[in-house]
Amino acid sequence: MGKKGDKGEVKEAKEVKVKEQSTLKVEVSTSEIEALKQKLVLTGEEIKKIGVEAELLVGGKNYNTAIISTIENVRAPQFRAISSVAFHKLLDETKVNASVIRRVVDKEYDAIDWNDSEVNKDPEFLRKFVRNLAKKIKEHPERNASQVKLRTFINNVVDGFATSPEGIDQLRKRSVMVQVAILSVDLPKEVEEEVRQAYRDICKEAGEENVPVAVRSSAAGEDSRKKAFAGLQDTYLNIVGENEVVEAYHWDCASAYNLRSMTYRREAILDALAKAEATGDENLALEAKKEWAIENTSLSVCIMRMINPVVSGTAFSADTATGCRGTERKDLVSIDASYGLGEAVVSGMVTPDKFYVFQRDDGEEVVIRFMGFKDKKIVYDESGSGTKVVKVPEDMACRWALSLAQAEMVAKGVRAISKAYGGMIMDTEFCIDEYDRLWFVQARPETRWNEELEKHPHTIFMRRLEVDPKFLNNVEVILEGNGASRGAGQGVVKFLRSALELNKIAKGDVLAAERTDPDMVPGMRIASAILADAGGDTSHAAITSRELGIPAIIGIQRLEVLRSLDGQEVTVDASRGKVYRGLIPLVEVGGEIDTSKLPATKTKVGLILADVGQAMFLSRLREVEDFEVGLLRAEFMLGNIGVHPLALEAYDQGRLNGIVQKKLEELENRLTKIIKEQLASGIVSLDLKLRKYVGIITGLKQKVKELNEIEGGKGTEEVLAIHRQIRELDHKWDQYLDKATNYLDLLKTSIDLKEHIVAILGYKEELVTLVGKEPEMEQRKQEITEEVEEIYQKIKSDPYVLEVQEKIRSLREEIALKSGLKKEMDEIRELPSKIKSILKAKGYRTGKELYVQTLAQGLALFAMAFYGKPIVYRTTDYKSNEYRNLVGGSLFEEHEDNPMLGYRGVSRGIHDWELEAFKLARGAYGGKNLQLMLPFVRTLEEARSMKRYLADVHQLKSGEDGLKLILMSEIPSNAILAKQFIQEFDGFSIGSNDMTQLVLGTDRDNARLRHIYDEEDPAVVWAILVTIFTGQKYGKKVGFCGQGVSNSKIIRGLVCIAGIVSASVVPDTYAQTKFDIAEVEK
Structure with a gap:
């Protein structure tokens, strides 16, 4: 029977306190409470009677299960908490022969080649090895001679573990020795009988015999409140029968001393020692050694009735990657869901479907969803206890795991749980059974974002390493996936088949694996970046990398290529979700933005954005009174679609195969011409x-x-x-x-x-x-x-x-x-099948649905992240060369000598699908704060024609439903005829990059002309000022989009003194620009 990790994250030190627990405490006498504290097994009601102190006895998992079982309209399965009192009875009332254990473990452990591929291939090898050794010791003739108390033996073995210079193999041996010792003794009779009775009681409450249960660890004791031990000890699923439950409980007790649990404590001490040396405060080291001593280990176990789920997953009352909580109502719920048991999601075995659920102003739920890769699932093993992995049928894998109604149901349950915890961000696990009943099997306060928001409610931490953008044009992309933890790292790839290969990892390496688990955390801590072939936003790799602040890309889904990179140098660009060959220069960017310390400015300072993830990360900027998104670029979201819209349109209309054939004939003819020329010239024969x-x-x-x-x-x-x-x-x-x-x-x-x-x-x-x-x-x-x-x-x-x-x-x-x-x-030949595969993988039936939904959902998330603040969406301004780089682009785009001045902007037209997506985002998805900006409008006739088209065909009219139409003023004609242009729109947004190149007649992509490209040139300044003054004259807003405001004191001073309404910059320069403008305005 396989072990499945409970939840893979390693979280920062924090004592999480439930804010509204008074209703959970039942009034009882002191003597009754003291009696309850001595019990080996506790019910949810008994835990509530004890109150907050019960967490020390039964750990967070049991304690939180007792809480959620009392929440109205939240369904939780029957459970029993085996108190840590039982664990300590095991350690104190049993004895072992230390000499026998040491001899047997030393001999057998040293005989194993821990780098052997067969050993590393079996994820259960170590557990089976430990149990086999325990069985040998049980049968050893000298077992009962010269015995010492089990606790004494354990303390002797772990002595000095926290600061030992031993390598990972020797540290693992100590862990094995302790686990073998625990499993080599029989449980105290009283403990065994109480565990059996707990199982009987669950069966009785469920109304059936031999109910399948999960036997889950629940770390107890004072230190469990300060660090999350989730997933460090073992969990066993689908355990059926009294004997099997007793055995699984015994295994759980041994897992309290598995390597990952022991190294977790060790690392807490080593961190404190490093901090003590850095600060000179010796008390930090002394307190940590006392607080995190392995001798303090305490364990409770949760025995919970298992639900046989159709769908399972995790759900957070915030976005796990960014901490975004949705609108001002804090209504965002982030859901990861897949088929079968939830361990497939939390272990990272699959890339689950992603759902974001939040509310419109009228209370209607909005569900945004992204298809995962759910090719496997974990189910009960019908042959007995335990679970097994089975394939998901292909047609089922490409369906949504949750219906829209089910996603809404999960979101409402999570919000109810969060409310019961005083509005804290909650981390929950759920499942839906065959009767469409929703069960919450676990809940706990999330620590990363709760801690940050409590300690630094107004601060956004942005400092990180990123790939130097100057080198991005010449990189070779090897792999792509989901960026789970922002930033960049680089080094030699070390692919791990299992945690038994941790000795391969050196500081600064890139750790790669099919998926990570808690055993790999010691290696993850010293890695420069992490790559995982499978997993979603709540998988172990994703959560742990964010907690450790290490760049990570997950859900790559190209395992063989990832394996082949072992030993090669790569650069991991997690902000873009890409892996580059070789070492690309990195730069430190960003800093901290404390919204409470930003100065008030007459000139509004906003952001230029393109990435949804970055927007959600920066969502707290809406606390700033005059904040706005002055430029939201479409191109990044359309890049996520990856296919030329005309190729999608042709696919839907059944014309694509014909277009492909015609293009192939054209290319074959071109090839024939080249061959003839080379034959004639003698290059080939x-x-x-x-x-x-x-x-x-x-x-x-x-x-x-x-x-x-x-x-x-x-x-x-x-x-x-x-x-x-x-x-x-x-x-x-x-x-x-x-x-x-x-x-x-x-x-x-x-x-x-x-x-x-x-x-x-x-x-x-x-x-x-x-x-x-x-x-x-x-x-x-x-x-x-x-x-x-x-x-x-x-x-x-x-x-x-x-x-x-x-x-x-x-x-x-x-x-x-x-x-x-x-x-x-x-x-081109593969284009039709490639589009078909893309649509299937993303859960859409047509190209139009893919395009409209992808763009609309991205816009909706932007609108939610900056709820109540204006967001100016600029329609697509891809140049022909950029369109050509999309899948199918070569079929529809001509080569242009200078795409900067070519077929772009409004001259190209706005695709109807893009406008439909915009309307969907403002309508059904509730993004009323979205405004529309037109790019590269060359003439007044273009402006007027597009306005008529927007109004007549798409019913997008200035002033209706709060909509504003804005012109991107970036062409000299816009400035020269500013008086005429301003009367067609609600305002201008000055695009300084294109305005500069067109006023000066330069190509900003041409390195030879770089010295001429100057935003401070008098001609450019004239164009900027005339635009601002025209807007003022007619009472309309004029904004500025470009780095000129942050990079140039002259431009900053000019636009502020001239009275520009707003200036938008990239996020990394936002705070400094705010301070700089405040200085100008003094």
Whole structure:
């Protein structure tokens, strides 16, 4: 039976206190409470009677289960808490032969090659190894001689563990020795009987015999309040029967001393020692050694009735990656869900479906969802206790794990639990059974964001390493996945098959694994970055990397490629979800933004944003009174779609295959032209042995051969006749050879054998003349077709014909590869199937649905993150080269010499799907704070035409439902005719980058002209000022989007003094810009 980790996160030190527990405390006498504290098994009611102090006895899991079982409309399964009193009875009332245990463990442990692939392949190897050793010791003849108390033996073994310089293998041996000792003794009779009775009681309450239960560890004691031990000890699922429950309880007791639990305490002490040395405060070290001593280990166990789930998962009352809590109502619930038991989600075995649920102003629920990769599930093992992993049918894997109604149901339950805990961010686990009943099987206060929001309610911590953007144009992307923890790291990849290979990891390496588990935490702490092939936002890899502040990419779903990177240097760009080959320069960016200390400014300071995750991370900026998002770029969200909208449209309309075929023909013709040029210039050569080839196709070679074979034995006259026939055939052969020579380019470049036959037999010229529809012509064309087909069938398997065809094919492939055409042709050829796969993987039926939903949901999350603050969405301003880089882009985009001045902006038009997505985000998804901005509007007629189109076709009118239409003022014509343009819109937003390049006639992508590109140039300043003054004259808002305000004192001073309404910058410069503008305005 396999062990499944409970919850994989390692959390920061924090004493989490439930804010509203008074209703849970039942009035009882002191004597009754003291009596309850001595019990070995406690019910939920008894835990409530004891009150907060019960957490010391039964640990957080049991204590929180008792709380959620009292919450109205929240369903929790029956459970019993085996108190830590039972654990200490085990340690204090049993004895072991220390010498026997040491001898047996030393011998057997040292005989194992811990780097052996077979050992590392089996995730249960270590547990089976421990249990086998315990069995040997139980049967050892000297077992009962010279015994010492179990606790004494354990303390002797773990003495000095916290500060020992031993390597991971020797530390693991100590852990094994303790676990073997615990499992080698029998449980005290009283403890065993109480555990049995607890199981019987659960069965009785459930109304059935042999109920499957989960036997889960629940770390107890004072230190469990200060650090989360979730997932460090063992959990066993689908345990059926009294004997099996007793055995699982015993296993859990041993897991209190597994390596990850012991190293967790060790690392807490080592952290304190490092801090003590850095600060000179010796008390920090002394207190930590006392507080985190392994001798303090205490364990309670939760025995809970198991629900047989259809769907399970985790749900948080905030976004796990960013701490965003939704609107001002703190209504966001983040859900990860998959099929079967929830261990598949929390262990990172699958990438679950992601759901965000929040409320519109009218109380209606909004559900945003993203498809995961749910190819496996964990289910009960019907053959007995335990669980097994089974495949999910392909059609089921591509369906949503939760319906919209179920997602809303989970969200309401999580909000009720959060409310019971005084509004804290809660981390819950849930499941839905076959009767569509929702069960919450676990809940606890989340520590990372609760702690940060309690200690630093107004501070956003942004300092981190990122890939230097100057080098991003020349990187090789090896892998892509979900960035679970922002930032960048680099180093040598060390792929771990299991935690038994932790000795491979050195400080600064990139830790890679199919998925991580709590045993890997010691290696994760020293890694520069983490890569996990599977997992979602609440998997162990995701949560632990965020807690440790280490960049991580999860859900890569390319295991073999990830394995192959072992030993190679890579750069992990977790902010973008990409892995680059080699070491790319990193830069430190960001800082801390304390919203309570930002100065008040007359000029509003906003943000330029593109990434939803970054927006949610920065959501607390809405606390700033004058905050806004002055520019929300569409391109990043459309990049997540990854496919050209016209390719999606053609796919939906059934036209894509035809377009693909036409493009392939065009590329084949281009390839043929290149081959001809290279053949003519002698760069490549191809000898067809043309005479032989023509002879085979015409059949003349075979006829001559047959005549030569019958020559012997004939008379003179007959021989002469044969010779005449041969000469005639040779002459005919020469004629065909002459015709073939005229088509030598075709014969050397085309792999169409029928085309060769037509050319060599001279039918090519004749077919050109057969253009009419007269019966005679149609008949002749039919005759030629039939004759060509007949010859084709005769010669298609001829060895030399096959050899010629292979030569031509090889030549085409070689030149296609060298010219780059092969890659383009392969991509285009695979386009229809690739789009089909993308739609299936993301849970959409049509290209339109993919495009509209992806964009609308992204916009909705932006609107939620900055609820109540204006967000100016700029419609797509991809240049043709950027569109061309999308899947299918080469089918619809021409090469432009200067895309900066080419087919872009409103001249290209706004795709109807984009406008539908915008309307969906403002309507059904409640994003009323979204405004619309038009980019690169060249002329007044373009402006007016687009306004009419928005109003007449899409009912998007300025002033209706709070909508504002804004012009991106970035072309000299916008400034020159500012008076006319401003009357068409609700305001301007100055795009300083394009305005500068167009006023000065430079290309900002051209390195040679970089010295000319200057935002402070008088001509550019004139364009900026005239735009601002025109807006003031007509009482309309003018904003500024660009780094000029943060980078240039002159621009900053000019726009502020001129009276610009707002200036938007990138997040890393937001706080400093706010201070700089305040200084200007003094």
